[in-house]
Amino acid sequence: MGVPLSQMWTVASYVLGKRLRGVKRYPLVLMLEPLFRCNLACAGCGKIQYPAEILRKNLSPQACFRAVEECGAPIVSIPGGEPLLHPQIDEIVAGLVARKKYIYLCTNALLLEKHLHRFTPSKYLSFSVHLDGYGDDHDQAVCREGVYDVAVSAIRAAVKRGFRVTTNSTFFDGSEPERVQKMFDEMSDIGVEGMMISPGYQYERAPDQDHFLTRQQTTSLFRRLLTNPKRTWKFNHSPLYLAFLQGGWDLECTPWGNPTYNVFGWQKPCYLLQEGHVDTFQELIDTTNWESYGRASGNSKCGDCMVHSGHEASAVVETFGSLKGLVSTAFFTVAGVAGMNRWLNRRTPESDRPLDRVRPQSALLPVLSDRVRASEGVSSSYAACASNRTEPVESDTESDNSKFSLPVISSPAA
Numbered sequence: 001m002g003v004p005l006s007q008m009w010t011v012a013s014y015v016l017g018k019r020l021r022g023v024k025r026y027p028l029v030l031m032l033e034p035l036f037r038c039n040l041a042c043a044g045c046g047k048i049q050y051p052a053e054i055l056r057k058n059l060s061p062q063a064c065f066r067a068v069e070e071c072g073a074p075i076v077s078i079p080g081g082e083p084l085l086h087p088q089i090d091e092i093v094a095g096l097v098a099r100k101k102y103i104y105l106c107t108n109a110l111l112l113e114k115h116l117h118r119f120t121p122s123k124y125l126s127f128s129v130h131l132d133g134y135g136d137d138h139d140q141a142v143c144r145e146g147v148y149d150v151a152v153s154a155i156r157a158a159v160k161r162g163f164r165v166t167t168n169s170t171f172f173d174g175s176e177p178e179r180v181q182k183m184f185d186e187m188s189d190i191g192v193e194g195m196m197i198s199p200g201y202q203y204e205r206a207p208d209q210d211h212f213l214t215r216q217q218t219t220s221l222f223r224r225l226l227t228n229p230k231r232t233w234k235f236n237h238s239p240l241y242l243a244f245l246q247g248g249w250d251l252e253c254t255p256w257g258n259p260t261y262n263v264f265g266w267q268k269p270c271y272l273l274q275e276g277h278v279d280t281f282q283e284l285i286d287t288t289n290w291e292s293y294g295r296a297s298g299n300s301k302c303g304d305c306m307v308h309s310g311h312e313a314s315a316v317v318e319t320f321g322s323l324k325g326l327v328s329t330a331f332f333t334v335a336g337v338a339g340m341n342r343w344l345n346r347r348t349p350e351s352d353r354p355l356d357r358v359r360p361q362s363a364l365l366p367v368l369s370d371r372v373r374a375s376e377g378v379s380s381s382y383a384a385c386a387s388n389r390t391e392p393v394e395s396d397t398e399s400d401n402s403k404f405s406l407p408v409i410s411s412p413a414a
């Protein structure tokens with residue numbers, strides 16, 4: 001099953017409506033973080049390092065609905081924390097479905113199978129399952145053994161019950177393309193609707209600072225991840241964003257396209273940076289100095305950022321904002337990832353291709369060195385996990401626990 005036509009139509013008509021009315025900055029996806037608690041402590045995560053009193057907080061359903069109505073974005077992504085730890089998450093989802101919002105509920109899936117009965121399949125609801133690699137690669141990324149198998153079992157159960165299911169994956173230096181492609185194969189065989197892929201953002205608070213990617217490393221890695229694509233792989237991204245990830249299209253960040261609302265209020269300026277909070281969405285739009293963000297601004301925090309929560313909205317805006325964008329999107333959609341790769345290779349001189357320029361061992365070395373350390377009883381990634389432990393917080397539920405989608409915005413994996 002692909003992204004419903006109704007979702008594509010909703011996004012397309014929303015963007016065209018804004019453009020016709022001359023609105024300069026408008027949201028496409030609301031990032032609604034109803035809590036920061038999580039039942040994992042991943043080494044690359046910069047979201048969970050709060051004191052216990054913050055981790056205990058939940059946004060009420062009414063606060064969520066107010067934010068959704070205030071912002072007006074057609075798509076609502078619910079990351080966290082782990083949203084399934086929120087005691088009223090089913091009420092929040094039901095209220096958003098009733099408001100005809102397309103929801104991506106991001107989950108690590110540890111609790112998904114057990115909690116499926118709390119939700120009803122709907123074209124408005126998609127579970128977006130976090131998977132950062134194949135098998136124990138994912139376990140290592142999330143710092144716990146066995147999580148990949150639990151997630152795969154939950155995905156199968158959700159698909160079987162008729163839910164829309166996507167995956168979201170964040171990749172770092174050390175991701176092995178062949179193993180990531182095995183994950184793409186397995187997810188395609190299970191029948192997920194689409195896969196979302198993104199480089200990790202270099203959170204200052206994340207304990208593992210050694211595996212974040214520079215911009216050049218990102219384009220090189222994603223070219224290798226997407227090389228020899230299977231026809232069965234479906235990516236839940238705009239074609240221009242996938243071209244951007246591979247260094248074949250230039251996109252400037254549009255942080256207002258993915259505004260973030262959480263227990264602190266509306267977060268300036270984006271999902272990744274926290275440079276203040278305000279009480280209303282209008283205040284966010286009016287008082288944020290948007291020119292200070294994005295690569296062109298020269299802000300060092302934005303220089304290597306290519307995450308989809310900053311750039312997927314840009315891809316959609318570009319699709320509808322220029323003839324070149326529209327024609328290229330149509331071409332890539334028909335040609336698929338393989339056609340896009342041929343186009344990328346034709347316009348990039350062989351000597352300049354990131355694929356060829358990158359030292360082949362650069363992405364493998366950290367993994368190999370991890371495995372050597374693992375054989376010695378120490379994994380550098382697992383060592384980083386230990387420093388991401390947050391204060392224990394009692395939970396309200398359980399504590400333990402090759403096609404494009406066009407033209408659509410997807411939810412974050414960041």
Ligand code: SF4
Pocket residue numbers: 253254255269270271272273293294295301302303305306307309310311
């Ligand atoms: S480039 Fe990245 S870090 Fe900077 S504002 Fe955009 S999304 Fe945020």
